[in-house]
Amino acid sequence: MSWRDWVRTVEIEPSLYAADFSRLGDQIETLLRAGARVFHFDVGDGHFVPPVTIGPIVLKWISPMILEHDGAIDCHLMVENPEHHFEAIREAGGSSVTFHYEACDDLPAVVRAARAHNLQVGLAFKPETSAAYAAHAALASRVDIVLCMSIEPGYSGQEFMPEAYERIRTTRSLLPPDVPVQVDGGIGPDNIAAVREAGATLFVAGSSIFGREDLPRAYRRLLQELA
Numbered sequence: 001m002s003w004r005d006w007v008r009t010v011e012i013e014p015s016l017y018a019a020d021f022s023r024l025g026d027q028i029e030t031l032l033r034a035g036a037r038v039f040h041f042d043v044g045d046g047h048f049v050p051p052v053t054i055g056p057i058v059l060k061w062i063s064p065m066i067l068e069h070d071g072a073i074d075c076h077l078m079v080e081n082p083e084h085h086f087e088a089i090r091e092a093g094g095s096s097v098t099f100h101y102e103a104c105d106d107l108p109a110v111v112r113a114a115r116a117h118n119l120q121v122g123l124a125f126k127p128e129t130s131a132a133y134a135a136h137a138a139l140a141s142r143v144d145i146v147l148c149m150s151i152e153p154g155y156s157g158q159e160f161m162p163e164a165y166e167r168i169r170t171t172r173s174l175l176p177p178d179v180p181v182q183v184d185g186g187i188g189p190d191n192i193a194a195v196r197e198a199g200a201t202l203f204v205a206g207s208s209i210f211g212r213e214d215l216p217r218a219y220r221r222l223l224q225e226l227a
Ligand code: DX5
Pocket: 015, 016, 017, 018, 040, 042, 076, 151, 152, 153, 154, 155, 156, 157, 158, 184, 185, 186, 187, 204, 205, 206, 207, 208
């Protein structure tokens, strides 16, 4: 399975970083029933980003329920040396790894290592990184998706940076049509349509889903804004 099979024109990916971890399985089940299929899983190492977040030990408990529903787990690695984690992520049931342009000295080698573990591959870049550089590197290394960060990576609940629109447009214009642009950070009902307009088709949503009482309703609200 690949990103091409997972994405239904557009895809809203609940970001589990913002979930209530005392009820993680229930919240995933609820969102699966509401129609969510691709879940975003943020790994932070305390070096590339300040917080230590979640990793393969949590992933292995939740991957079976998502995979059983023909879903996928998109792992966003906010870490140095991302290749050190590929094997553990694959074994825990991860479907894809998206690592940072800023964290790779030898991007083609990191992409090869991910493919060797049968993982789909994404390239992320931070707000201060040139979108043109990142997009060219993504093209040259033939990644499957490109993630344009609309916040400084690290925490859920930050505000969308409006400068991201221009970076999304630039990224979209430099990539072939079969490489989706993903946006992560501060996505909600007020900006999701404009983010799509700028060229994104994969939308990561943490607090705008898990910060609400009614998760299915929050998920559907985002979908409606794209309709
Ligand atoms: C933070 C993560 C995001 C985060 C998004 O750096 O990469 O995926 O969970 O959360 P919101 O949607 O609340 O900005």
